[in-house]
Amino acid sequence: xxxxxxxxxxxxxxxxxLDADANPLPGALARRKVRLTMxxxxxxxxxxxxxxxxxxxxxxxxxxxxxxxxVELVASSGQWHSVLPLGSDGEPLGPVLTWxxxxxxxxxxxxxxxxPDAFHxxxxxxxxxxxxxxxxxWLREHTTTPVARFxxxxxYVLGALLDExxxxxxxxxxxxxxxxxxxxxxxEACALTGIRPDELPPVAPADWRGRLRPEHARRWPDxxxxxxxGPVGDGAASNVGSGCVGPGRAAVTVGTSAAVRLLQRAPAxxxxxxxxxxxxxxRVDHDHVVTGAAYSCGGNLFAWAxxxxxxxxxxxxEAALDRLPPDGPVPADxxxxxxxxxxxxxxxxxxxxxxxxxxxxxxxxxxxxxxxxRMVADDLAVLESTVEQPTEVVLGGGALAGSRWWRQAFxxxxxxRPVWHQRNPEIGATGAALVALGRIAEAAQLxxxxxxxxxxxxxxxxxxxxx
Numbered sequence: 103x104x105x106x107x108x109x110x111x112x113x114x115x116x117x118x119x120l121d122a123d124a125n126p127l128p129g130a131l132a133r134r135k136v137r138l139t140m141x142x143x144x145x146x147x148x149x150x151x152x153x154x155x156x157x158x159x160x161x162x163x164x165x166x167x168x169x170x171x172x173v174e175l176v177a178s179s180g181q182w183h184s185v186l187p188l189g190s191d192g193e194p195l196g197p198v199l200t201w202x203x204x205x206x207x208x209x210x211x212x213x214x215x216x217x218p219d220a221f222h223x224x225x226x227x228x229x230x231x232x233x234x235x236x237x238x239x240w241l242r243e244h245t246t247t248p249v250a251r252f253x254x255x256x257x258y259v260l261g262a263l264l265d266e267x268x269x270x271x272x273x274x275x276x277x278x279x280x281x282x283x284x285x286x287x288x289x290e291a292c293a294l295t296g297i298r299p300d301e302l303p304p305v306a307p308a309d310w311r312g313r314l315r316p317e318h319a320r321r322w323p324d325x326x327x328x329x330x331x332g333p334v335g336d337g338a339a340s341n342v343g344s345g346c347v348g349p350g351r352a353a354v355t356v357g358t359s360a361a362v363r364l365l366q367r368a369p370a371x372x373x374x375x376x377x378x379x380x381x382x383x384x385r386v387d388h389d390h391v392v393t394g395a396a397y398s399c400g401g402n403l404f405a406w407a408x409x410x411x412x413x414x415x416x417x418x419x420e421a422a423l424d425r426l427p428p429d430g431p432v433p434a435d436x437x438x439x440x441x442x443x444x445x446x447x448x449x450x451x452x453x454x455x456x457x458x459x460x461x462x463x464x465x466x467x468x469x470x471x472x473x474x475x476r477m478v479a480d481d482l483a484v485l486e487s488t489v490e491q492p493t494e495v496v497l498g499g500g501a502l503a504g505s506r507w508w509r510q511a512f513x514x515x516x517x518x519r520p521v522w523h524q525r526n527p528e529i530g531a532t533g534a535a536l537v538a539l540g541r542i543a544e545a546a547q548l549x550x551x552x553x554x555x556x557x558x559x560x561x562x563x564x565x566x567x568x569x
Contacts, residue, residue, distance in 0.1 A: 104172040105538070106164070106328065107531035108157065110180035110256055111336065112138065112200060112358045113401075115153065117160040118528055119169045124535040126528060130169040132160035139197065144440065144449040146202025150186055150194045154259050161322055170324035177331050177538035179339035179530040180256035182276030182384065183232050187241050187249040188258075195247050198255045199237060201359070202398060204440045204449045206231040206240035215290060223374070225291055226275065226282050226383030226391075230443040233278025238295040251301045256333045263318050268306035270332030272537075275385035280305075282385060285370045306332050308388045331538035337396065338386040341365045342536050343529030344498040345548040347390075349489040354478055354512060355529070356400045356501040359442075362478050363394030364485055364493070365542075380484050382443060387537055393488065395481035398439030399452075401501030403470045406438065411463035422464045423507040432456050434469035436477070471508050475515035482516065494520040496551060503527045509554040525550045 105124065109116040119130035134156035139147045164170050183201040186194055199206070208214065214229045215221035227233050231240075238252055253261065254273055261267035274280045274287075279295070279302070281288040287302060312330035313319075319326040334342075337355070340363075346353035347365050354362045368374055368391045375393075377383050383393045413419055438452035454466060486493050495516050502509050503525065513521040526532060526548075536545050 103174045105535045106170065106173045106176045106325070107528075107535045108160075108176065108178040109336075109528070109531045109534070110157070110178060110259060110333075111530070112136065112181055112202070115156040115160055116528070116531065117157070117164055118531050119164065119173065120532065120535050124532050124539065124541075126526070126532070127169070130164065130167075131528075132163040134159050138200070138202070140202065142450060144204035146200045146204070146439070146449075147197035148200060148255070150198050150255065150258050153198070153255065154262055157259055165322050165324060170322060173324060173328050175331060175535075175538055176325070176328050177531070177534040178256070178260070178333040179336045179534040180254070180273065180333050182273065182335045182337065184255040185234055185237050185241065185277075186253055186255060186258050187245050188251050188253060189247055190250040194258070195245050195249060198258070199241070200255070201232060201442070202439055204231060206237045208236050209239050209243065212239065212294065215294065221290065222379070223377055224281050224283065225278055225288050226377060227278035228444045229294065230278070230446075232443045235278050235291050235294045238297055242296075249301075251303075252297070253303055257303050260312070260330070260333070263314060264312040264330055265315055266312060267303075268310060269303035270306050270310070270334070271308075271385045271388055272335045272338055273333055274303075274305050276335050280385070282383060282391065283371065283374060285385075285388065332387075334386065334534045334537045335384055336530050337361050337363055337394070338365070338384065338392045339530045339533035339537065340498060341392055341533065342386070342542055342545045343526065343531070343533030343548075344496045344524045345545050345551060346496050347542050347545045350491050350493055351546075352482060352485060352493045352495050354482070354495055354497050355499040356474075356497070356508070357499040358401050359396060359398055359439075360400035360474060360478065360499075361394055361396040362482050362485060363392050364489065365390055365392045375488055378484050378488060380444065380481065381488075386542070390542060394485060395478075396442040397437075397474065397477060398442055399436040399470075399474055401499070403436055403438065403474065404467065404501060404505070407463070407467040407470060411466060413463050413467060419464070420505070420507055423468055426464065426468055431472045432461060432465050432469035434466070434473040436470045436473040468507075471505075472511055472515075475511050478512070479515040492519070494522065496522045496524050497554065498524040498526075498529045500527045513554040521554050522551045523554045524548070525552055
């Protein structure tokens, strides 16, 4: 059996083919960059049909190379929190609001949850611009055509391809409208949005499987009989793909954005562990939750610095970073994209301090990278307070795969904890496949974990060092 894993990310759409044990097959990878629209007012959107076209191109590429032959299961990971308003004809009424969009704000006539602490414990979220409890009323106010219903980006894309595309428990938990204990839409959260239940996607049962529509099965005949599993939120999938599936191992992932998370077993209907005020909690599936903190900055910091500061490239950049003295990085606030919940800092909150005529582009980059390390370290300490054992840390994600210096900076910030690095840059796809197979516990034994100081670790998917 082979597994097609789809990663519906913020900066790219990727499709790769795995073997029955969720190991990537060499060369069976297709990737398309996504055009993200961002502006100083906090806009962070993508075009829904354009995004769907990227996925179709990935599937065409894999099919053309024969990689889809033998695929029996399709797993997917996707970005939490996105939302798209649809008209009565099912067509988008505007762009998709991604997690990066900081424009939504509570309407003046809204008072918020009656008991914010209880709301946080039930839903794992806050009444915040990142979640649908604030986003849906704001979208109604800013959409000229009447909205018939709302979907996430994942449901929109898969809804165009499959016979049906209900919202998985994992994706539903990222909306902020789900009661994590009962796995039903939270009554108070839905009341805050002012919407009816039929305006939300149906929630998929645990054993849900989808199939391609006939017209798409004709386009990709190798997927005609393949079963499509419920999508997994990207953060949850990354934890599993990093091998961080128990309370003793935290995952720190840096892709476009960054996050620190712990995964715990918590079957539906059983009491959930207490949730600290500073942390969120979402569902991996019906039997597991993931708790953590997230940041709007990550690999996008490097992308900005590389574009604007004329940095040296490759080995030359790593050598320049290595030459920095211990106190070399300039003090920096890396919140260029604003805060993720529960913070409310708007986009454009990043700062650089202590600049002088001797400050170099590499100093600035190091300051931004180190600033993120410190933010994550602070939240890791809070996360550790929720478990009764010491934690070790596994670093993962494309941004960390490409920078040995950044891996070492994280290790220094987390000391004296043991810190490792998962070399596989496709941790989201691998994790989604293991969730779909019902083999989350086995992820603790995943290979590919190495020392944080290993230079140019191999990319097990593409067969070459990450670029």
